[in-house]
Every structure is written in structure tokens, then in C-alpha cells.
Amino acid sequence: MDKRRPIKILHVDDEGSHLEFTKIFLEELDEGVVVDSATNPEEALKLQEKNSYDCIVSDYKMLSMDGIELAQRVRRSSNVPFILYTGQGSEEVAEQAFEAGIDDYLKKEPDPSHYQILAKRVRQNVDKYRTDQLYKKVVNESRDGIIILTGMDIAFMNQAAAELFGCKTTDGFIGRSALEYLVETEQRLRQCLSGGPEEDEVSHLAEVKYRTASGAIRVAEVSSSTINYLGQEAHLCFFRDITRRKRMEERLAALHQQASKLAQQRTLETVAEATLDIMQTVFEYQMVSFQVVEDRYLKTVNLRGAPPLNLSLPLDGKGITVKAAREKHSILVNDLRGREDYFKGSMESMSELAVPVVLDGETVAVLNVESKELDDFTEDDRKLLETLTYHVAFALNRERDGNGGVTGEAVKAIRLDYALGRLEDAEKVSSLVRGQLRDSLRSIKNASGILMDQPDMLPDLVSSIDREADHASKVAEMITETLEASGRDENYVEINQIVKALMGSMYIPRSVETKVSYKSGLLVSEMRRDKMTRVVENLVRNAVEAMPDGGTLEVNISQRQGNAVIEVRDEGEGIPPEAMDRLFEPFNSTKQGHAGLGLAFCKRTLESIGGSIEAEADETGTTMVVTVPLRSF
Secondary structure, three states: OOOOOEEEEEEEEEHHHHHHHHHHHHHHHHHOOEEEEEHHHHHHEOOOOOOOOOOEEEEEOOOOOOOOHHHHHHOOOOOOOEEEEEEOHHHHHHHHHHHOOHHHOOOOOOOOOHHHHHHHHHHHHHHHHHHHHHHHHHHHHHOOOOEEEEOOOOEEEEHHHHHHOOOOOOOOOOEEEEEHHHOHHHHHOOOOHOOOOOOOOOHOEEOOOOOOOOEEEEEEEEEEEEEEEEEEEEEEEEEEEEEHHHHHHHHHHHHHHHHHOHHOOOOOOHHHHHHHHHHHHOOOOOOOEEEEEEEOOOEEEEEEEOOOOOOOOOOOOOOHHHHHHOOOOOOOHHHHHOOOOOOOOOOOEEEEEEEEEEEOOOEEEEEEHHHHOOOOHHHHHHHHHHHHHHHHHHHHHHHOOOOOOOOOHHHOOOOHHHHHHHHHHHHHHHHHHHHHHHHHHHHHHHHHHHHHHHHHHHHHHHHHHHHHHHHHHHHHHHHHHHHHHHOOOOOEEHHHHHHHHHHHOOOOOOOEEEEEEEOOOOOOOEEOOHHHHHHHHHHHHHHHOOOOOOOOEEEEEEEEOEEEEEEEOOOOOOOOOOOOOOOOOOOOOOOOOOOOOHHHHHHHHHHHHOOEEEEEOOOEEEEEEOOOOOOOO
């Protein structure tokens, strides 16, 4: 498929001298050409079958069959470029040649320079053929479904698309309306293809539901672009089945939603009950159990979906759950038949998944699921159950020490810092009410009094009233921001998830290119979700506003020494050195109309949980570096 590899030409002509001259000139004019010669069509057919040439150049008038008949024979097994090259042709012959599927037609000329035209035609036809073959190979071997729509009708479909719809071939699809296979209205489909009236990008991404031949409803991600297909405007659509991914996202969202109940539990028994509720509703497993490690034994606290089982298994003994507890990693077995380490409980299982709950480097519990079916668990099940174990670890950690792992002295320090912060904020709010807000309201009241006595002064006083009302509104906003910044409610967040959700929902201008790098694994911190979201949102919005003419926004998440590190970098003009010292002070802003509490909120919120925020600025832009303490289990 490489255009740079030599072009192998088969030249067919019953005149030996012409064969010889053509070979000499073509190989001289193009170093990438190798010419074999055949003196009759029968010999040519044998050589083509044996050598698979890149191009066939044939005379028209020959004894056993003419060049058009030879082309028709070649076309039975190959679409290789075929050039009719003759001195006895005519317009009628040329017309017959093209009707027979011949790629090019050229008349022989006595001038040797004519060989340059022949060499060029050969190169053009071979390059086009190789390109076409490459495109066909890419389309046919693509794992994504490729469909071309003219209007709503299917004009082309590759094999992968047919398989998405549950069919072995593309037969029966061409010419049919796509609406027969998509669970969408025509209006909705047109919006998916065009991206909506507000979009002007070349390619669009959308999700659509489709129906397979068996009647199953699945979800596909569709990327479409407008092309010209056989002289008509058409949509080139790439289909990728994301049903499994969507299902995983839904289950993960349901898991996190249900797992909030775990934070409310205070005893081992209630933690186990809540955990099994989640495992049954989110995972729909046949048999689920919650087991804890006590005195080098694994004991069942609760079990559902099978007869009760009161067992204590030694950690150095048999059992999939015991092995998971001992080795501190998940074990998935989809065929338990013949497994020596399998311990039969109260049901005859064929598949089993055991995931340990690890706290402070030690296994404290095991979540176990079993099924009577072979191959009943997937890697998605493993990942989801592993995610649940983090929530269970949080709950067990709280149940263990009653303070979420915080020492008595630390609790006192946090409460003292909290009280001092609230006092400071109360003083600021009081100052704002006594000062700026009171003055603005007095000015508005005075203006109102003047209007009652002198209505003719309305035009002069309107602007003053508007100005003071705007100022009062800004002061009210400052008060709200100050009060919001002063609280600290404990909760748990996953840093990658917070940033991913925010970046997917925030409006970022097209002139700003975003590059986001996430840290693999879970980065869990003890912090309220809305506050963590607001911290990141403030930083991203500041970065975007620093690039009014466009640029690159980079968000990088990493882990260092027990902290999650979030770096938000812009390519703006940077922060003046004289502004760096007061950057995080409340009510300090260089932006018109801003209260100046965004970065102050970030600093206070992060420091209240032991984190930090720093700014690094130079002539190439600004980087805000946030550290967030992580919970260790």
C-alpha cells in the first residue's frame, strides 16, 4: 500500500520492437518502474495471475483477442489499473474501452517524448488505485461503524456498521432510511448530524439509540461531518457502540449516590446492611456477603441470596475470599470447577468475585459475590465493587475511631480555627453592613426624598440611584461570598471526578484550547463536594478570563507525598509582581465588577482542610498550584 514502492507494469503488445522500446523508455523516465513484457494476451493473463502487477498497458489490435477483451478477462479477478495504449484506435474504440471499465486510453505517437506522457499516466493511475485501496482497507477494517447518509437514506455502510446492527453483511441496508434502525425522531437525528443551529464546526459528536436485529436497544456515539458523495451533499458518520460505557457510568453514578448512606452508619452491623443494600440494587448479584477480619479469621457478618452461613475461616486456609483478604487484592474467578482454593459455602457457585476492604494497609473486610452461572462477572463488576470498598473503608474508619481518624488535639485545633475564621468573617460582614451598604441605602433614600419634593429632577437623579443600587448589590454579593467561604462541612470527594465533571459542564470559548491530564487511581479527600467544585471553577474561570484573545488552558492532576496536586495554567499576561503579595487577600481584585473573594475563598477553603494554594507567574502565563490532602486507607 506504500506509494513509494516500485510500480510493476505488464505491457502487452504483439510487436516485439515496440515492447522493447517501451520498456527502455519507461524504466529510464521513472526509476520506480519495472516493466515485464508479454507478446500475446494468453501469456499476459498467466503473468498477471502469477505476479499481481500494479498496472497493465495493452495494445488494442492483437490476433487472439483485442485489448478490450483482455481487460474484461482481467476484471474477473482484479481491479488493477488497465491502460489501452494503441495506434489504431478511434473515438468509438475509446468509448467501448471506458464502458468495459478500462481506466485510461492513450494513442501511440512516433515522437519518443510521448513516452513521458505514458509514464505520467501510469503513475497517476497507480497512485489513485493505491489510494483507493488504502481507503477501502481503512474503511473495511475499521472497528467503528462507518455510514454515509444522503438525506436520511443509507448510501454506504461498512461491515463494522452492519455488525453493530447485529447483521453479518451490509445487504439490505443500502437505500433504506436510517430512521428504520435508529430509535430517534427525524428532527432529533438531523440535530445530531448538524450539531444544532448554533454550531459551525466541521465535525459533531452526539449520542443516539439504535435497535439491533434482535430488537435490543443500544447506545452509539456518532461523529459526523458533511461531505460530497457522488455529487450529492451527504453526512459521513462514524458509529461507536458505547452501551457498555454508558451502563458503567450509570452504575457508577448509582453506586456513589447509594454510598452516601454509608457515611451515616456508625456500627459494623449497619455498615454491613447498607453495603449489602448497595450490592443488591446496583450490581444485581445472586449472592452477596459482607465478611470481616477478626483475630486472623474471616467471619461472615451478613449474607443475602443464600441460606445463612455462620463460618469463621482462618486467613491461612482455603477460600477465594480468604485469599483476597490475605493477598489484599481483588480475585475474580469465572469458572470455579476444579479450583483447589475454592471453599464451598451454602450454595453451589460457578463464578465468584471477592474484593478486600483495606484500611491502613491491612484487610479489615471482604465484599464477596457469587453466581451459579459460569462467566457471570466482568472487569466492570470488579472495578465497581473495588470503588464501593473505598466507601466502605471510610465508613469503617469512622466506626473505628468515632472522629474519622482525627485526633482529639486536631479536632480542637480545627474547631478553634473555624471559630476564629467565623469571628473574622462576622466582623467583616458587620463592617460592610455598617459602612458601604448603609451608605448606599442612605443615598438611595435621600434621592427618593428629593424626588417627592422636586419631581422635575428625575433625569438628574436616575443615574445616581442606579449607581448606588449597583453598589449595594455588589456589597450584598460580597456578604454572601464571605459567609459561604466561612463554613467547613466534612465529606468525601474524588479529585479526578470533580475536575472531569466541571470541565465537561463549564463554558469555555472555542478560542481556548483545553488540555487536561488526570491521575490514574482514586484521589479521595475529606471535603464538601460543592466547595471543591467551586475552588476548581474559580481557578479555571480566572485562567480563561486571562486569555481574552485565546490560548491554551492546561489542567494537570498528580499525586505528591500524600496530597493531590491540581495545576491550572493559562497563557495570559501573567500577574504583576506588585499584585502577588495581596493576591489571596479578601476584597482584593483587579477585575472590574468582581468582589475579590474568589481566590480568598479558595485559600481559606483549602487551608481549612490542611491544603494550600500558590501562584507561579512569568511572561508566558500563570500557574495556580493547589494541594489537597488525601485520605489514606
